[in-house]
Amino acid sequence: MKMKIIRMAHNRYLPEYKTDGSSGMDLYAAIDKEITLKPLERVLVPTGIKIEIPNEYEAQIRARSGLSVKHGITLINAVGTVDADYRGEVCVGLVNLSNEEYTIKPDDRIAQMVIAKVEKAQIEITTELASSVRGEGGFGSTGFNVT
Numbered sequence: 001m002k003m004k005i006i007r008m009a010h011n012r013y014l015p016e017y018k019t020d021g022s023s024g025m026d027l028y029a030a031i032d033k034e035i036t037l038k039p040l041e042r043v044l045v046p047t048g049i050k051i052e053i054p055n056e057y058e059a060q061i062r063a064r065s066g067l068s069v070k071h072g073i074t075l076i077n078a079v080g081t082v083d084a085d086y087r088g089e090v091c092v093g094l095v096n097l098s099n100e101e102y103t104i105k106p107d108d109r110i111a112q113m114v115i116a117k118v119e120k121a122q123i124e125i126t127t128e129l130a131s132s133v134r135g136e137g138g139f140g141s142t143g144f145n146v147t
Contacts, residue, residue: 003059003115004052008089011048012106015113024062024112027092035104037096042076045110047090053115055084060114061092067110072098075111082113 007014010032015025029035030048037043053059061080067073076093092111096102104110 001054001057001115006050008048008050010046015047015049024114026064026109027061027090027111027113029104029106029108029110031104031106034106037073037094037102037104039096039099039101042093042095043104045092045094045104047092047110049090050087051082051090052087053082053084056118056120057084058082058116058118059090060116061090062112062114064109064112071102072096072100073102080111084118 005014008030011028011030013028013030015027017025027047027049030046035043035045051059059082061075061082063074063078073094073096076095080093082090090113094104094110
């Protein structure tokens with residue numbers, strides 16, 4: 001699968017896989033000045049790239065585990081989706097869930113981008129669904145012992 005990238009004027013680093021086994025490409029903050037996030041503050045950080053991926057794919061934007069665990073910096077929407085038909089700049093919505101301020105510096109690695117195949121569902125209207133062991137149990141129902 002090939003992905004086309006436009007490197008915008010404010011971009012210094014293209015996405016890259018850091019190891020042969022990496023699933024995600026690191027995305028970098030394409031900013032000229034530091035951004036300091038206060039606790040619970042949100043910000044949209046530009047990456048300086050525009051992408052074109054084939055129709056049956058998406059780019060998933062995911063948090064970097066080190067930023068999340070060590071500093072409480074994660075994605076606003078858990079996992080972001082860049083659809084195949086989006087042609088604008090890829091930006092990353094970050095939130096500071098810690099009690100401390102955190103500063104994002106120019107060219108910091110801020111997220112990962114995973115390219116994934118998308119299967120489109122065909123909707124079929126019905127009046128009945130097949131039964132299952134779980135049934136209608138949800139919201140933690142499989143994690144409790146019932147006696």
